[in-house]
Amino acid sequence: MKRAKLSQTGTGKETKDPVNPLEGVWMLPGFGNTGVVETSEGIVLVDVPGYRWVGRMMEMLRKNLKGPVHTIFLTHGHLDHALTLDTVFEEAAEKGFPGPRVIAQRNLVKRFNRYRLLAGYHDHINRIQFAVPSGVPAFPLPGRYPDVTFDQSISLSVGGLDFHAYYAPGETDDGLWVWVPEKRTVFAGDLIVVGMPNVGNPFKVQRFALDWAEGLESIAAKEPEVLIPGHGPVTQGKEKIRDQLLTISKSLRYLHEEVVQRLNAGMWYEDILHEVDLPEDLKKSEHLAPIYGCPKFVVHGILRQYTGWYDGNPSNLFPPKKKDIQREILTLAGKEAILKKASELKEKGQTAMALQFVDMALTGENTEDEKKQLHRLKGELLGIMGDQEPSYIARNIFYNGHNEEMRLAGEEK
Numbered sequence: 001m002k003r004a005k006l007s008q009t010g011t012g013k014e015t016k017d018p019v020n021p022l023e024g025v026w027m028l029p030g031f032g033n034t035g036v037v038e039t040s041e042g043i044v045l046v047d048v049p050g051y052r053w054v055g056r057m058m059e060m061l062r063k064n065l066k067g068p069v070h071t072i073f074l075t076h077g078h079l080d081h082a083l084t085l086d087t088v089f090e091e092a093a094e095k096g097f098p099g100p101r102v103i104a105q106r107n108l109v110k111r112f113n114r115y116r117l118l119a120g121y122h123d124h125i126n127r128i129q130f131a132v133p134s135g136v137p138a139f140p141l142p143g144r145y146p147d148v149t150f151d152q153s154i155s156l157s158v159g160g161l162d163f164h165a166y167y168a169p170g171e172t173d174d175g176l177w178v179w180v181p182e183k184r185t186v187f188a189g190d191l192i193v194v195g196m197p198n199v200g201n202p203f204k205v206q207r208f209a210l211d212w213a214e215g216l217e218s219i220a221a222k223e224p225e226v227l228i229p230g231h232g233p234v235t236q237g238k239e240k241i242r243d244q245l246l247t248i249s250k251s252l253r254y255l256h257e258e259v260v261q262r263l264n265a266g267m268w269y270e271d272i273l274h275e276v277d278l279p280e281d282l283k284k285s286e287h288l289a290p291i292y293g294c295p296k297f298v299v300h301g302i303l304r305q306y307t308g309w310y311d312g313n314p315s316n317l318f319p320p321k322k323k324d325i326q327r328e329i330l331t332l333a334g335k336e337a338i339l340k341k342a343s344e345l346k347e348k349g350q351t352a353m354a355l356q357f358v359d360m361a362l363t364g365e366n367t368e369d370e371k372k373q374l375h376r377l378k379g380e381l382l383g384i385m386g387d388q389e390p391s392y393i394a395r396n397i398f399y400n401g402h403n404e405e406m407r408l409a410g411e412e413k
C-alpha cells in the first residue's frame with residue numbers, strides 16, 4: 001500500500017508560542033500570523049487567524065491579555081487573515097464586551113462578494129493548493145464584513161497609540177500594512193511572506209509585482225525596528241528589516257524589468273517565461289527562497305498582468321484540442337515508440353518531458369490493464385516532480401496529481 005503524498009500547512013493543533021518582541025506588541029503565529037497591540041482602551045488586532053487555527057490562537061491571546069478587542073485591521077481578505085471575525089465577535093458577546101470595529105481597504109468588500117460567487121471553485125482549488133483532505137472544509141465563506149473601509153490610507157488613535165494603515169496592493173488588490181510609530185513597529189501583512197513573494201499563484205486572480213515592490217519600499221522608508229509579517233518569524237533591528245524589505249523589492253523590480261523589456265522588444269509569453277529568471281546572487285538570498293511561491297510564478301504573474309492569452313503563433317488562435325493533437329501524433333508514431341521515449345526520458349531524469357509522452361499515450365485506445373499501467377507511470381513521474389519541488393504550491397499540485405493517478409491505477413491510498 002502506497003502512502004498518499006501530502007504537503008499540508010498544518011492542522012491548527014501545532015503548538016507555537018506567541019512572540020512578544022516589545023512591551024505591548026505580540027505576534028500569534030499560525031499558518032498566517034495575527035498581530036496584537038495592547039492599548040489602554042483595548043486590544044488592536046492586525047488580522048484574525050485562519051479557521052483551523054482560530055481556537056488555539058484565541059487561547060494564546062487570552063493567556064496573555066484581558067480586556068476587549070477594540071479594533072481589527074484586516075491586511076487583506078485571504079482566508080488565513082480575514083475569515084474568522086465571527087469568532088472574535090462571539091467571544092466579545094460572551095464576555096459582555098462591545099464588538100470590535102473592523103477596518104479594511106475598500107476592495108476587500110468586492111473580494112468577499114467574489115468569494116461568495118465562486119465558493120465551489122475556491123473549495124476545489126484550495127483543496128489542491130493547501131492539501132486539504134476530503135471531508136474537511138477547504139474554504140469557509142466570509143461572514144462578517146468590515147465596518148470601516150478606506151481608499152489610500154487611514155489614521156486613528158486607540159488608547160493613546162496612533163495607527164496608520166496604508167493601501168498597498170501586492171498579493172491582493174485589497175492589501176494594507178499598519179504602522180505604529182510609538183512602537184516603531186510595522187505589521188506588513190502578506191507583503192512579507194516566507195521566501196519569494198507569491199505573485200503569479202497558478203490558481204488565483206491577478207497579483208501585482210511592481211506595486212508589491214513599492215509597498216515594501218514605503219515600509220522601509222519608515223525605518224521600523226520591529227516587523228511582524230503575514231507569515232514567518234518576526235524581524236527585529238532597523239538594518240535587518242531594511243535588508244529584508246529591499247532585497248525582496250529588488251527581486252520583484254528585476255523580474256518586472258526583464259519581462260517588460262522583452263514585451264517591448266516584441267517577444268511572446270512562452271519565450272519570455274523560459275528566458276527570465278532571478279540572477280544567482282538574488283537566488284541565494286534567504287529572503288527569496290522559492291518555498292511557497294517561486295520566480296517562474298512571478299514571471300507568469302507579470303505576463304498575465306500586461307498581456308492577453310494569444311501566444312504569437314496564429315496556428316494557436318483557434319487550435320484543435322491538445323488531446324486531439326496528441327492522439328494524431330500517437331497514431332503516427334505508434335504507442336510502442338511513444339512509451340519507449342517516455343521511459344528513456346524518465347531514465348535520463350527529464351521528468352517533465354516524459355510526462356508529455358505519457359499524456360500522449362493516454363489519449364490512445366488502451367485496455368484496462370494498459371490504462372492502469374499508464375496512470376501508474378504518470379503517478380510515479382508526478383511523485384518525482386513533487387519530491388524535487390521546493391515550492392509548496394507547485395509541490396502540492398504534483399502530489400495531488402500523483403494521488404489521483406495512483407487512484408486511477410488502482411493503488412490504495
Ligand SMILES: [Zn+2]
Pocket residue numbers: 032078080081190230231
Ligand atoms: Zn497569507
